[in-house]
Amino acid sequence: MDRSTLTRNILIGMALGIALGSILHAIGLADDNPIMVYLVDGLFDIGGKVFVISLKLLVVPLVFVSLACGAANLGDGASMGRIGGKTVLLYLATTAIAITLALTAARIVDPGTGINMAMASDFTAPPTPSLKQVIIDIFPSNPIDAMAKGNMLQVIVFALLVGIAMAKCGEPGARIKSTLDDWNEVIMRMVMMLMAVAPIGVFCLLISLFSRMGFATIQELLAYFFTVAGVLVLHFVLTYGALIRFLARLSPVTFIRNMWPVMAYAFSTSSSNATLPVTLETVEHKLGVKNEVASFVVPLGATINMDGTAIMQGVATVFIAQAYNVDIGLVGYLTVILTATLASIGTAGVPGVGLIMLAMVLQQVDLPVEGIGLIIGVDRLLDMMRTAVNVTGDATVATIVARSEGKFDEDTFNRRDLPGTYNI
Numbered sequence: 001m002d003r004s005t006l007t008r009n010i011l012i013g014m015a016l017g018i019a020l021g022s023i024l025h026a027i028g029l030a031d032d033n034p035i036m037v038y039l040v041d042g043l044f045d046i047g048g049k050v051f052v053i054s055l056k057l058l059v060v061p062l063v064f065v066s067l068a069c070g071a072a073n074l075g076d077g078a079s080m081g082r083i084g085g086k087t088v089l090l091y092l093a094t095t096a097i098a099i100t101l102a103l104t105a106a107r108i109v110d111p112g113t114g115i116n117m118a119m120a121s122d123f124t125a126p127p128t129p130s131l132k133q134v135i136i137d138i139f140p141s142n143p144i145d146a147m148a149k150g151n152m153l154q155v156i157v158f159a160l161l162v163g164i165a166m167a168k169c170g171e172p173g174a175r176i177k178s179t180l181d182d183w184n185e186v187i188m189r190m191v192m193m194l195m196a197v198a199p200i201g202v203f204c205l206l207i208s209l210f211s212r213m214g215f216a217t218i219q220e221l222l223a224y225f226f227t228v229a230g231v232l233v234l235h236f237v238l239t240y241g242a243l244i245r246f247l248a249r250l251s252p253v254t255f256i257r258n259m260w261p262v263m264a265y266a267f268s269t270s271s272s273n274a275t276l277p278v279t280l281e282t283v284e285h286k287l288g289v290k291n292e293v294a295s296f297v298v299p300l301g302a303t304i305n306m307d308g309t310a311i312m313q314g315v316a317t318v319f320i321a322q323a324y325n326v327d328i329g330l331v332g333y334l335t336v337i338l339t340a341t342l343a344s345i346g347t348a349g350v351p352g353v354g355l356i357m358l359a360m361v362l363q364q365v366d367l368p369v370e371g372i373g374l375i376i377g378v379d380r381l382l383d384m385m386r387t388a389v390n391v392t393g394d395a396t397v398a399t400i401v402a403r404s405e406g407k408f409d410e411d412t413f414n415r416r417d418l419p420g421t422y423n424i
Helices: 003-027 034-074 077-109 131-137 143-149 152-168 171-196 198-213 222-247 252-269 272-285 291-304 307-323 329-346 353-364 369-374 376-404 410-414
Strands: none
Touching (some): 003 198, 034 171, 034 252, 034 272, 034 291, 077 222, 077 291, 077 329, 077 376, 171 198, 252 376, 252 410, 272 291, 272 376, 307 329, 307 353, 329 353, 353 369
16 A cells, blocks of 8 residues: 555544444434444444554553664764754654743634633642652663553653663674664564554544534634644644755655654544654654654654643643633743743653643743633543644654755655555
8 A cells, every 4th residue: 555545544534433423412412322332432442442452552562672772873973962952852842832832822813712621620639759769760660560550751761771781782782782783673573564554543533533523522622722732733733844845855745744643643542652662763753853863853852742731731821821810921921931941851751741731831930730621521532632742743743854964855755656655
């Protein structure tokens, strides 16, 4: 199957899932209706969950193998340090831009004006870890335990250590690297096998979600929902488009065309980690980023790069402040920008990271954390959109870093798909 056909099928699966799910929700079938029991909660729910589980199955082995091989290929520590510095700096910069856009748009729209506080529900913020504990938790005491628990920062640290050691071990390191290269090929073939059934998985996920949720929950929070959605689109088009055009000196249109399958995956799964195998495959084989850069930048981005989440935090902060009639002032908004930018790395790998980050931001500007209860109703749909933005940001930074390091194939980036491109 060629890539353009796969992209078309994924988009068709998305559209059908959303449309049929919304129709079922509008009809209002009872939970014990055979359609809901055997199709929606049965066949479709099983298909969607198995698809996501299968994607997550590949995340840890893919990150470890590709990152270890990439670190070994980079060889000297100076090259790795330079690439790492560029990567983290770009991730922080795009997050700061995202939160600034969000605050500006929210102040223009004023989405929280006139909100009835009776809508608020009880919300208990998850505990936020201290900075000291966050730093300590980055380093694994048991790499097998870290892999079993999916603690991606610890897996990344261990993989980097293994890759650096392989580069310095001579012949033994070369033998191990050759074995890991073979494993990398096997894992990437598994990714492509999953991509072949992606349209079905995407359809199952979305029909299950929209048959339960529909669009009714958006009506109560239209201003908030469309402000977040609008800023996500603005950041996607303007920020990433400008970075690709002026820093990478490439066509934003071609970049977006190549990224469509990844964005569809991210929208359907709402998980950067679950989308990681597809993101990495696309960044290497569609965008033209060499493996040694892609295998470092993309897994790191899936763990710490949260532009979409930062946008939600910015709009939500203004929304909650207006709902509670609190003016946090210019200093408060600057505090939000700084806190959200640093928190995007500081809370990486922590369960419920989006809510933890928002709770941290609200606490910094003395807003009631209970206000999060106002936005929970529509957060699931917005989470799908901001995950698509997050993975696009990962690919953007990977492309820029690879271009600056001379580890980029422009012919691959510009190549149009031919039948048979996917060897599944």
